[in-house]
Amino acid sequence: MEQYAVEMLHITKRFPGIIANDDITLQLKKGEIHALLGENGAGKSTLMSVLFGLYQPEEGVIKKDGVEVKINNPNDANALGIGMVHQHFKLVECFTVLDNIIMGVEPNKMGFLQKKEAREKVMALSEKYGLHVDPDAKIEDITVGMQQRTEILKMLYRDNEILIFDEPTAVLTPQEISELMQIMKNLAAEGKSILFISHKLNEIMEVADRCSVLRKGKYIGTVETKNTTIEQLSAMMVGRNVNFHVEKKPANPGEVILQIDNMTVASKVHKNNAVKNVSLKVRAGEIVCIAGIDGNGQSEFVYGLSGLEPLVSGKITLCGKDITKSSIRQKSVLGMSHIPEDRHKHGLVLDYSLEDNLILQTYFDPEFTTPAGFLRRKNIREYADKLIEQYDVRSGQGAVTTARSMSGGNQQKAIIAREIDKAPELLIAVQPTRGLDVGAIEYIHQQLVAQRDAGKAVLLISLELDEVMDVPDRILVMYEGEIVGELDPKKTTQEELGLYMAGAKRDEVKA
Amino acid sequence: MLLLIQYTLIFSSVLVLVALGGCISEHSGVINLGLEGIMVIGALGGALMMRFLGTSSAFVMVLLVMLAAMLFGVIYSSLLGVACINFKADQTLVGTALNLLGTAAATVFVKAINTAANPDDHSSEIEYVRARKMFIVNINGFEFNWFMLVAVLAVIFVAVMLYKTKFGLRLMACGEHPQAAASVGVSVYKMRWAGVLLSGALGGLGGICYILAGVSIWKFENGVAGFGFLALAVMIFGQWKPYRIALAALLFGLFRALSNTYVGFPALAALNLPGNVYNMMPYIVSLIVLAFTSKTSRAPKAEGIPYDKGSR
Amino acid sequence: MKKALKNPGVQAFVASIICIILGLLIGYIVLLFINPEGAAESIVNVIKNFLTWSRPNKKLQQFGNTLAKTMPLLMCSLSILFAYKVGLFNIGAAGQYVAGSCACLYAALAWGWGWLPCMIFALVAGAVLGAIVGFLKSRCNVNEVISGIMLNWISLYTANTLLTKVKEVASPYTMYIKDVNPSALLPNAGLDKLFNKNQYITIAVPLAMIIAIAVSILLSKTKLGYELKATGSNKNAAKYAGMAENRNIILTLVISGALAGLGAAMLYLTGYMRWECTQSSVPGMGFNGIAAAFLGGLNPIGAIFSSFFIQHITDGGQYVNTNFYSSQISDLISSVIIYLCGFVLFIKITMNNLLAKSEEKKSRALKVSEGGDK
The missing domain is CATH 3.40.50.300 (P-loop containing nucleotide triphosphate hydrolases)
Incomplete structure (x- = not known):
């Protein structure tokens, strides 16, 4: 029988209105790099949050080395040797690298920090795996690549055996990416088991031994990368040839x-x-x-x-x-029209209805406002209905839906409709x-x-x-x-x- | 002059204690606008202890009064904790409610006690002439108050706690990036509760210190005259750092002290300004100071944002 | 029934009622704690306020007094809710109210102005104070709560200093307007006759109500309201959409301050109250306005009713049995209500969850029964 480091069996996790994970099984062998592939919204992050103790599944069991375990919070995950590099780094910007690494497992005497031993251990680890960082630099002053190395050191400092990388390459240059791939291979060679979450097929083909695919919250299958092709993986990911x-x-x-x-x-x-x-x-x-x-x-x-x-x-x-x-x-x-980078920060007033968001750039136009400064509600509704149909913006209650309750894709469509329709x-x-x-x-x-x-x-x-x-x-x-x-x-x-x-x-x- | 120094030091002590309370709370991520109310309730706790404790030992008196003020402050601040940490209520609204409630509750309570003791007494005053003497050591006309020492110790204590201990590291992480703290197993709720309760203890101490500063009788209807908010201004001016808060408090304390002592300075008395001008001074100074320091201020990043376990 | 409960307006109403009931309950418990004997009677008196009088005429007149004092409270609560809709917590309304009091009393007593210019002067004084808060917020990033509190105290001491010049020699109170300058009293326009010739019922009553409706229209139906609410809800998006963020912050606080300042004129120019030049705390009207604003579900029309309620129980405080209790029990109740308003969001979410659950149960039950039919 094959020895698995971690098994997640028949995991189901529901949120109000959606099933984020529907009966998903994932088995990670010792010392392998296992990719988890899926589109945005396929349920990868939810599954990893379950493994990391941030969410509790409604159904299913998690086994570590063949023994069933309960992971109620990140501490439990840590105790089981599971560590994670989050997609958005979990680093406190005004703290130093060292402070970030030791936080949660601080060496201390009577509550007072003992940073000297910590520093020695961090330096030794960074030597061993070629993860160069300055332990006294503040996070806000160092590059993204160094921040990621800090995150990896955080896991190694805790002697984690199972390392999760959540979309680690999104913020890196191609050269940094190949460095990271090498680091991951080194770690696997040292006996660490790695879960690599990505939707980038090239990277998966290059670094992973096996790959499990999720689509819309469902488990599609697991393949050996040496026996598959990019096209096949892609078809598994989206359900059709793209x-x-x-x-x-x-x-x-x-x-x-x-x-x-x-x-x-x-x-x-x-x-x-x-x-x-x-x-x-x-x-x-x-x-x-x-x-x-x-x-x-x-x-x-x-x-x-x-x-x-x-x-x-x-x-x-x-x-x-x-x-x-x-x-x-x-x-x-x-x-000038501007589809902003952050649709929640700049693009939308989330508490406003869809129609009010659609006129965000043009509300002062005589079509929508009378000379006395009153809104022409009827015209606004007609205009909104027109855009909703033309750009196929889907929402629960049409023009009066609150923007907050719409899906990300439809929010983006609404912004695009607004910005393009301004001609x-x-x-x-x-x-x-x-x-x-x-x-x-x-x-x-x-x-x-x-x-x-x-x-x-x-x-x-x-x-x-x-x-x-x-x-x-x-x-x-x-x-x-x-x-x-x-x-x-x-x-x-x-x-x-x-x-x-x-x-x-x-x-x-x-x- | 001696009197000015004395009043500066005692009012600075009040501001330091309360500002440190605000500072700890904000480092944990909760804006504590209810400090004003916490001060009142802390003062109530201390005053009750002074009134009903019949000890002749100054040490016992000072210790128990301080403990009572802290305890009252802690209990009262838990109202802020429940609402803002567990129920994610609007921190400004709840803080304001606590300020109003503090004065109203203290007034109702003290009046009830007074009326119960003497049916004709409807005042909201507590008197503590004898007890106040136990807080003061007279050194050649300078009235040293034990609270001055307590304030200095509090600065050192808070600085060490924030920068040298495991607790401080975790606390500040919760105010800067609670999701990061949670991801390494720190309980954000617990740390924020700790921050709020500690600020309650310090606010309570500040409250009792305030009513002991210059008088021997306190009318609880009066509240604490915006001192909780002055302390927040001190905290902002001190950039959320304990030692700088101490310096900022000295400056504000000086201006507050002037209104008690300006009559003693011939130069100031000769100006013949109405007393109200001196009463206004600390507030005007704080407005000016805030206008020049707020733009560049670096508040804890996640302060005021309720922490939700689900969001990432 | 369930459908009605889904309506946000109905939910806000239910939440407010829950806050009121809990607030009164806590007040009752406090009274019981102080002295169980008269507690029930006293809390009932707080709730009844003017209804404790047996003579109908007296009832009517006392009702008029409460109504007269409701109007400044309504204006303060409008001031606070207007700013809150734009994302600003105008705790400085208390100080703007003080500035308005000082302005209208000084103009009436020292300069002998008529009621209309006095009123406008009060409005301007409040607006100027609001503008300072707005300027500090938008240019210097000063938290409006802290600057507001500072200005509350500054305006209190300023008012004390200035009004000392028009105070009675023998008392700390300002002179009577009706003795010095009756032209500064607000006209009754015959409304006093409706309340048993209560002279304090003036045009302020309809005026405040009209202003509440105007604020409601401004917020929901106009371009300015659209802009201001967008700024309050997401200032980054407002900036992105080319709205002048700084101008909007200042404008909001100017309007907010003007409302509070005008509110002061609506009380002091009736002659109902005089200013005490030695007072050492900021009048509570501005703070009670916070309670009224939130209790009214942050809706200007709701604020009319909630302001009346808050003023009603505040006045009711004087009917407690003073042998045991103090009238501040009303302040205690209204501050508890403000505190409880912090939980309104939670109450609404719970309501929605309960509704969703009961619906789910129903649909399940329906499925089961359908299955049974087959």
């Missing part, structure tokens, strides 16, 4: 719509500027994508462009008009497909291309390599707040793109 490429005609760029000259934006987190001297042009009828690893100034670039943050210096021209000093409202009226000259789309399933992603990509074909300028900011390679007509790579390269998606490769994104290669780029 067309990975966006169909589009060659671009036909016209006049310059957006011109940015030497734009500099300050950072909110550190003293340096987040965006440095960026110049670029976007023409009518083309999609320009700004690619880069998360945190290289893309967010601040968009904030500066849209007016959410002030510029340190630079000039912005939209359709020939200088809009550097214009307010957000003026920019919007002049034809903008320039559409800025920041990570428009983040956290959505394949169907919604396809739909959004089609909408972006349709805007391009209608002669609009589209500026896409993306972190997803597939999206960067497929959707745009031109790629600009941003690294540490600067544009370091311009690439043609038809001619470049993911590897070349990766070198630019990691700052290993750069050209002088002229706008």
Whole structure:
């Protein structure tokens, strides 16, 4: 009989209205790297939260080394040697690396911290596995890669035998990703068992021994990676063969719509500027994508462009008009639409109804407001119903549904409907497909291309390599707040793109 | 001059104690706007002990009065804990309710006691002339109050607790990133409860210290005149750090002390300003100070946000 | 019945009733604790307030007194709920109320202004104070609760200083308006006759109600209301949508302050009360406004009823048996009610869960019975 490190048998976890995990079984062998594959919303994170003691399943059992165990909280998981690197790091930003590693298992005498022994153990571990960090640096001052190493050290410090990695590559450069893959292989060779959660098929094929697939909360199956193909895995994940490429005609760029000259934006987190001297042009009828690893100034670039943050210096021209000093409202009226990065922070008023969210950018229009300042409720309803039908936004009670109660995909559709229906000259789309399933992603990509074909300028900011390679007509790579390269998606490769994104290669780029 | 120093130190002691209470609570993630009410209830506890404890030992008196004030503060702050930690209520609303309730409850209670003792007595006053003397050591005209020492000890205690102990590390993690704390097995609810109850103890101490500062009789209808909020201003000015809070409290204490002692300074008395101007001083100073420090202030990131186990 | 319970308005009403009942119950327990003998009678008197009088005329007149004092309370609660809808906790309403009192009394007694300019002056004074809080919040990021409290005390001492100039020589109270400058008294417009010639019933009563309705319309039907509520609900989204966030914060607090300031004029210009120039605590009207605002489910129309209720039990406090108890029992009850209002969200969620559960049971039972038929 095969020896399993951990078994999750027939796990069912329900939330109000949905079954997040429906009779799922997952068996992890000792010393293997086991991938858990599924789309967003397939139930991967829920399953891992069950294993980690954050949720209690309604049905099913968990076995450790063949013995049934109860995991009621992270402490229990830790006691069983289960550790997890969360997708969003669980690190306290104003604490040091060392403080973050020891928190929860602090070496202490009478409650007083004994950091010296802790430091020695951390240094020894970081030597052994090649995880270099400065234990006294504050988390807010170090790179994302180092933060991830801190998370891995946290697990090793606790002598965990079972390591869960929840989408660990999303925030890394291709080079950092291959380093991480090597680290994972080293750990497995040392006898650690690894669960690797991902929806990136290449990575799974490269590093995992076996792969279990979930779809819409259900268990689909487990395969050996050496006996399978990317296409087969993909079909298991989405239930049909997916067309990975966006169909589009060659671009036909016209006049310059957006011109940015030497734009500099300050950072909110550190003293340096987040965006440095960026110049670029976007023409009518083309999609320009700004690619880069998360945190290289893309967010601040968009904030500066849209007016959410002030510029340190630079000039912005939209359709020939200088809009550097214009307010957000003026920019919007002049034809700038903005699909924001964070739909809950910026894109929606979650407590407002769907119809009130659909007029968020146009509520002051005479169509919706009388000269005396009263809202024209009837017109608003008609307009909302029109958009809901046209863009297929689904919600419980139509126009009066509270935005909070809608699914992420439909919230995003509502924002896209609102921003596109404004008939903008320039559409800025920041990570428009983040956290959505394949169907919604396809739909959004089609909408972006349709805007391009209608002669609009589209500026896409993306972190997803597939999206960067497929959707745009031109790629600009941003690294540490600067544009370091311009690439043609038809001619470049993911590897070349990766070198630019990691700052290993750069050209002088002229706008 | 001696009098000014004396009053500065005693009012600073009040502010330090209460501000440290606010600081611990906020580091755990709960904004304690109810400190004003907690002070009143703490003062009530201490005053009752002074009235009914018939001891001649100064040590026993000081100790028991302090313990009573802390106990009352802790019990009362649990109302904030239940509402804000377990039931995720609006922290501002609950804090405000506690402030109003503190004064109302203390008044009703003291009046009931007074009326029960003497049917014609409908006042809300408690008198403690004899007991107050036990808190004070007269050094050449300077009235040293034991609370000054307690305040210094509290600063050191809180600083060590926050920065040198396991408890402090966990507490601050709950105020900065409760999900991170929970993921390593720290119980956020427990730590926040600890933060709130400790702030109740310190707020209660501050309350009894306040009514002992200058007078020997206290009318509970008056509450504590916004001192709980001044202490929050001190905390913000002190950037949530114990030693800086101590310095900030000295500044605010000085301005508060002026209103008690300005008559003694010929230069100030010659200005002939109405006494109300000096009464206003601490509040005006705090507004100005807040206007200049709030923009850059670094409050604990997760303060004021109820922690929900389900959200990640 | 169940369908009605799903309506958010009905839920808010039920939640408020629960808060009231629990608040009164706790008040009763406190009275029992102090002295079991007269507790029941006293709590009943608190609830009955003016109804404890046996003569109908007296009843009516006392009813008028409570009504006259309800109006400033209503204005304070409107001030607080308006700001709260925009995400601001205007605890400074108490100070804005003080500023309004000071302004209208000083203008009436020192300058001999008529009632309308006095009223407008009070409104402006409250608005200016609100503007300071708004400015500090939007420009300097000062927490509006703390700056509000500071301004409460500053305005109290300022009012004490200024009004000392128009006080009676022999007492700490300001002079009677009716002796010095009767033109500053609010007109009765015949309304006093409805309340057994209660002179304190003035145009303030209909005016405050009209303002409540106006606030309700402003919040729910206008562009400004749409903007302000968006700012309150998600200020990042409001900024993203090009709404002027800083302007909206200041505007909100100006309106909020104006409401509280005007409220003060609605009381002091009736002559019902005079200012005590030695008072050492901020008048409770602004704080009771918090209770009324939340008890009214943060709805301007609801606030009319909740303000009346709060004022009703506050006045009722004077009918307790003072041989054992103090009138502050009413303050205690209303602060307990504010505390309980913190649990309203929880009460609503529980209600919804119970409803969902009972529905589930029903649908299950239905399935079983259908199965039985087959």
